[in-house]
Amino acid sequence: xxxxxxxxxxxxxxxxxxxxxxxxxxxxxxxxxxxxxxxxxxxxxxxxxxxxxxxxxxxxxxxxxxxxxxxxxxxxxxxxxxxxxxxxxxxxxxxxxxxxxxxxxxxxxxxxxxxxxxxxxxxxxxxxxxxxxxxxxxxxxxxxxxxxxxxxxxxxxxxxxxxxxxxxxxxxxxxxxxxxxxxxxxxxxxxxxxxxxxxxxxxxxxxxxxxxxxxxxxxxxxxxxxxxxxxxxxxxxxxxxxxxxxxxxxxxxxxxxxxxxxxxxxxxxxxxxxxxxxxxxxxxxx
Numbered sequence: 621x622x623x624x625x626x627x628x629x630x631x632x633x634x635x636x637x638x639x640x641x642x643x644x645x646x647x648x649x650x651x652x653x654x655x656x657x658x659x660x661x662x663x664x665x666x667x668x669x670x671x672x673x674x675x676x677x678x679x680x681x682x683x684x685x686x687x688x689x690x691x692x693x694x695x696x697x698x699x700x701x702x703x704x705x706x707x708x709x710x711x712x713x714x715x716x717x718x719x720x721x722x723x724x725x726x727x728x729x730x731x732x733x734x735x736x737x738x739x740x741x742x743x744x745x746x747x748x749x750x751x752x753x754x755x756x757x758x759x760x761x762x763x764x765x766x767x768x769x770x771x772x773x774x775x776x777x778x779x780x781x782x783x784x785x786x787x788x789x790x791x792x793x794x795x796x797x798x799x800x801x802x803x804x805x806x807x808x809x810x811x812x813x814x815x816x817x818x819x820x821x822x823x824x825x826x827x828x829x830x831x832x833x834x835x836x837x838x839x840x841x842x843x844x845x846x847x848x849x850x851x852x853x854x855x856x857x858x859x860x861x862x863x864x865x866x867x868x869x870x871x872x873x874x875x876x877x878x879x880x881x882x883x884x885x886x887x888x889x890x891x892x893x894x895x896x897x898x899x900x901x902x903x904x905x906x
Contacts, residue, residue, distance in 0.1 A: 625817040628835055632824070632836075633732075644745050649723040673891065676885065692851070692861065693808055705742050705766075705774060705775075706742055706768055706769070707772075709772040710742070710770070710772050712772065713772040713773075713775040713776045713779075713863070714775065715777075716776055716861060716863060716864070717776040717777075717779040717780055717855075717861075717864065718777075718779070718782075719859075720855050720856070720859035720861045720864060721780070721855055723859045723906065724854075724855055724858040724859055724905070724906060725899050725905050725906055726741075726904055726906060727787070727791065727904060728791070735761070737761050737787065738761075738762045738764065739764070740763075740764040740765070740766070740870075741763070741764075741765055741766075742765070742766050742767070742770075742816060743765045743766070743767070743768055744766045744767075744768050745765060745767055745768075746767075748766065748767050748770050748774060748775075748778045748888065749764070749765065749766045749767070749770075749778040749779065749781060750764075750765055750782070751763070751764055751782050751785045751789070752764075752765065762786065762789070764779075764782050764783075764786065766778060766779070766782075773863060773867055774867060776861075776863055776864050776867065777852050777856065777864055777867040777868065777871070780852035780855050780864070781848045781849060781851070781852045782848070783852075784847060784848035784849070784850070784851030784852055785844065785848050787851065787860060788805070788844060788847055788848070791806050792805045792808055793805065793806075793807070794821075796892060797808055798844040799812075799843045799844050799845055799847060800842060800843055801842070801843060802843050807880070807898060807902075808843075808847055808898075809851055810844075810894045810897065810898065811821070811847060811891060811894040811895055811898060812846055812847065813890045813894075814890040814893070814894040815846045815850060815891055816886045816891070817890055818883055818888070818890070818891070819881075819883075819887050820840075820879075820880045820883050820887055821841075823879055823880065824837045824840050824841045824879060825841070826835075827879060829840070836877045836879055837879060840879055840881065848889075849881060849882055850891050850895065852864075852868075852882075853868050853883060853891075853892075854891070854895045856868045856891055857885070857888070857892060858892075868882045870886075872884050
């Protein structure tokens, strides 16, 4: 069981690593050598997670500005607490997706005042994946949940989709809300505009011209969903992960009532370029 501890969001890191135990031990030893004090420990078969408090070489806890500087190069997904998936192949899919993200870009530390902690788990639910920041708002938690029996080939792309929502929520102004038709996030506008130039978008609009209440077309056209799908496909293409690319290819041809959920490689090109520019501007691109 994890040890008890005092929650100090400005002086806390969650570091996960899912490789061999010897590598995990080396990482922990490195943290200790660099002045990190282990205050919490939790272990699962596929994911190992430490909570540490950072100190300088003299043993003094870093103030917030110094800690943020130390965290700047640490990926947010290194600080996610991902609980064990029901099946081994699902754990592999989780690891692949998170590693793909780390190959493509970094993220700054979590600086929002409202949300202090992100957790992921598998549940019996209808949706493949979902993000819940509303019901836990008072505790400062964000929950990412995934369908317990989701197929491994679907899980990786679903994780990226939900992480796209998380990035939307926490890192683009105004924060703490998802982009939608009533909320303009200026940094995401070029990506959404690029999506509206694609053949897939034309198919959504063609369906809505026939039936303005078509649920599938309305869902696929929502700005927050366009961004999440675009982010997932961007990571798949930039990382070159074969399993993620296969899932994208399948969903570019079959998804919602013969409407494409994702884009062909050619159709996606303007969106990919827009995200490249966005991440370069923010200094995230590796």
